[in-house]
Amino acid sequence: MAQAPQHTNYDVIIVGGAIMGASTAWFLTDTPDFDGRVLVIERDPTYSACSTAHTNSCMRQQFSTELNVRISQFAADFVKNIRSYMGGDDRVPELGIRSFGxxxxxxxxxxxxxxxxxxxxxxxxxxxxxxxxxxxxxxxxxxxxxxxxxxxxxxxxDEGYWDGAAVFDWWRRQSRERGVEYIENEVVAMTRNPAGTRIESVTLASGEVIACGQIVNATGPRAARTAQMAGIDVPVxxxxxxxxxxxxxxxxxxxxxxxxxxxxxxxxxxxxxxxxxxxxxxxxxxxxxxxxxxxxxxxxxxxxxxxxxxxxxxxxxxxxxxxxxxxxMNTFDHNAILGPHTEVANFIFLNGFSGHGLQQSPAMGRGTAEWLTYGAFRSLDLSPFAYERLVTDRPILEKAVI
The missing domain is CATH 3.30.9.10 (D-Amino Acid Oxidase, subunit A, domain 2)
Incomplete structure (x- = not known):
């Protein structure tokens, strides 16, 4: 049953509440310089059909690009130290990696x-x-x-199985406790400003029109459908x-x-x-x-x-x-598409992970939260994954795609 949001405007609207949306929402709450209002819109809060629910729940460092290696290294560190990352909350389980390689x-x-x-x-x-x-x-x-x-x-x-479901659950649980609003609903339309440079609002299936400062496309395999509402093409x-x-x-x-x-x-x-x-x-x-x-x-x-x-x-x-x-699947180069659109500046991509999403979710959520707060990546430079490379035809060729 569709839920109405509590407010008519939000600083950040995240479309899609699975692993990438949840990671971004949590890292926003963990960023000291961010104090905005966040809404996560998820069409199916059972998550039964999303990629997150169907994953192998494994991570690896055997990639052919250094950036992908370092992204997984942060994931390993986050999982092994999750309680510390989550403020020492003793409710958070101690996790590890079953490193069978x-x-x-x-x-x-x-x-x-x-x-x-x-x-x-x-x-x-x-x-x-x-x-x-x-x-x-x-x-x-x-x-x-x-x-x-x-x-x-x-x-x-640090290669093998990890409990992705537990991390996902705690990101959602703790971000809600810190003020992030999750609703069951679906975005059916987006409205640009007259100049076409920003998304001014989204329309929900239940009829509400919600104003937004920035909007994050975290809709997994549905990324292209979401982008099309903004008049944008993305090869996912x-x-x-x-x-x-x-x-x-x-x-x-x-x-x-x-x-x-x-x-x-x-x-x-x-x-x-x-x-x-x-x-x-x-x-x-x-x-x-x-x-x-x-x-x-x-x-x-x-x-x-x-x-x-x-x-x-x-x-x-x-x-x-x-x-x-x-x-x-990012059909352009099998790698993430991250950060703002080249013309619609407040439309933020978090898409195209091509099977690597779960293990990349800590670094990608952290990086997206940094971009939303500071307009730049701070912890790890994820700018090679920018949408601009699609426009200029500069693929990042990852050879180690399973």
């Missing part, structure tokens, strides 16, 4: 060379990535079939990603790293003799915003055969749950 497996010399190039950048940024020969992989993880593998890379420091579209949790008849005798097979299929430890796999179809079109229908043939014909070949103990497994979610 990411294992990239290369089956060609070209792919192996990419891993070699990436490790230099990752080491320069302080990551603990290691390259492994097939023999070293087999010795450390005897369950793998490495007959076709040329090289692997893994980092078992929903791409379907499938997940399966399964139980193995013969569980592995040690933790399974989040393994990225050369095919693109990935699988990780889930605990208790269960594992989680993910993949998508070879044809990867944009889908409808509400399309979460499973394609069971992908498991039978693609994912399971690959898993059973790579890890023979996975020939005898039973799927216990499955779901489809959406990547908010």
């Amino acid at each position: 990411y294992m990239y497996l290369a089956d060609t010399d070209a792919f192996a060379e990419t891993l070699r190039q990436n490790i230099h950048l990752q080491h320069a940024a302080g990551a603990a990535t290691q390259l492994m020969t097939p023999e070293q992989i087999k010795a450390a993880y005897p369950f793998y079939n490495v007959d076709d593998i040329v090289l692997g890379s893994i980092n078992t420091v 579209e929903p791409r379907k990603r499938y997940s399966w949790v399964f139980k193995a008849e013969q569980p592995l005798d040690r933790d399974l790293p989040l393994t990225i097979d050369p095919s693109g299929v990935h699988v990780r430890e889930n605990g208790g003799g269960t594992y989680q796999a993910g993949g998508h179809s070879d044809i990867d079109p944009a889908v409808d915003y509400d399309d979460f229908v499973m394609d069971h043939s992908i498991w039978e014909n693609h994912v399971w055969p690959i898993l059973a070949t790579r890890i023979p103990q996975f020939e005898a497994i039973k799927v216990t749950s499955e779901w489809a979610g959406h990547y908010a």
